[in-house]
Amino acid sequence: MLLTINIGNSSLRFGLFNNYNLKCNCSWIINSQPHRSLDEYIWLFRNIYQQYGILSKLIRNIVIGSVVPPLTNIVEQSLYEIHKIKPIIVDRYSASPIKHYSHQLGTDLYANAIAAYMLYNKKTTLVVDFGTALSLTCIDKHGNLQGVIIAPGVNSSLSALIGNTAQLSQIELKKPPSILGKYTEKCIQSGIIYGYLSMVEGLINRVNKELKTNCLVIATGGLSHVYTPLTKKIHLKDKLHTIKGLNILFHWNK
Template sequence: MNVVVDLGNSAAKVGIFDHQNLMEKHSFNDQKDLKVFLQSSTADNFIISSVKSEADEIAEWPLVNGKRLILRHTLPLPLTNLYKTPATLGVDRIAGVAGGKQLFPFNNCLVIDAGTCITFDFIDKDGNYRGGAISPGLRMRFQAVHTFTARLPLISPIETPELIGDSTETCIQSGVINGLVAELDGIIEQYRMKFGDLQVILCGGDARFFENKLKASIFASPDLVLVGLNSILIYNVNL
């Protein structure tokens, strides 16, 4: 049994895998609850990906019989990393493209993670990770409109904003959400023009706002990072 942990900015996701099969998944907003869960679990192998600094401490919580790994830029990967500054590459991004390669090993893949930021990561059909782009996320854009103006309010996103807003609130909703959809469609189209056949994979906490609005055909995979972490763990176990 493999236990993988994706520790994000606001929550921790845990996946329990039997080889490549995701058997269970759990989410924790409180680190104390995460600690209780991990300390009560036994793993053959364990890996953690963290955008924070507590990975070393958390990695000691579960009882592990085999490999106990922390995803860092120095860890061997089941892909070729062509990023020029690998030490600055977010571990959640590399786990995402590893998940894309696991799901679609013979395709050009564009992984779009709609989280705090929107990240675009491209891995080609030969397993070369090329890099991508980072853009402000949905809620970050609403916050920026409010923070950097004198009178515009902080607005919450809605599922289907009108194209033409008829109030300040609906104008902000239209501008942020419809503008971001247009951005996503435009970037996907540029990748398609450059690389031809392309598999687009969408994940992240705000994916639901976009998966039915995009013109391009996409594959929604809410567990993509967990799948990628497990593939990295299996790769290292088999070294």
């Protein structure tokens, strides 16, 4: 089996695949905070394997995509201690079926573009990633990366708002009963849910207008389930889209 790991600023997403198969057998996520030692990661990974009934000896290959270099090394070391397998580290310079000319493209965005092209290459595709940052990655049907949009993430904006507002507890991210709220919690929910939804819909419209096409829109990331049901602009939701891209990168670079 192939173990894929997407290391982000807020979390680490894991996925287990049978080789050459993009159907994920098992997936889990852990918080990247607080920082852990090598021994803590080894203990945590082994505990997760036990929890999910995963036999570590069945994992024969490991691929890591990361936007957090300090975490990359310690995760790589901990997995090597468990499996005695050296993980393949992929990034924007790794070989792939798509074409881009960016020296700043994040590995997660690269993986998003690759998965979009390989899975939905009959038309131009836009991947909306509701992650630590909100990103929109566009790839055309010929495998050319058209570009990326990056905005502050939903949780980052919410945390900044609550952190600077007196007498507010944690706000639950869910659809409020109405656009106009009468209590502070509902008012903030409306701003965060419908405000971001309006931004995403507006950006999709602008991309379609600029490219003179109607993109196939895929939502991924931890909060994609909150926003996807609220709009017809998003056509598909796949929380595992990024690690599917890492799977493809592995097979292009092993």
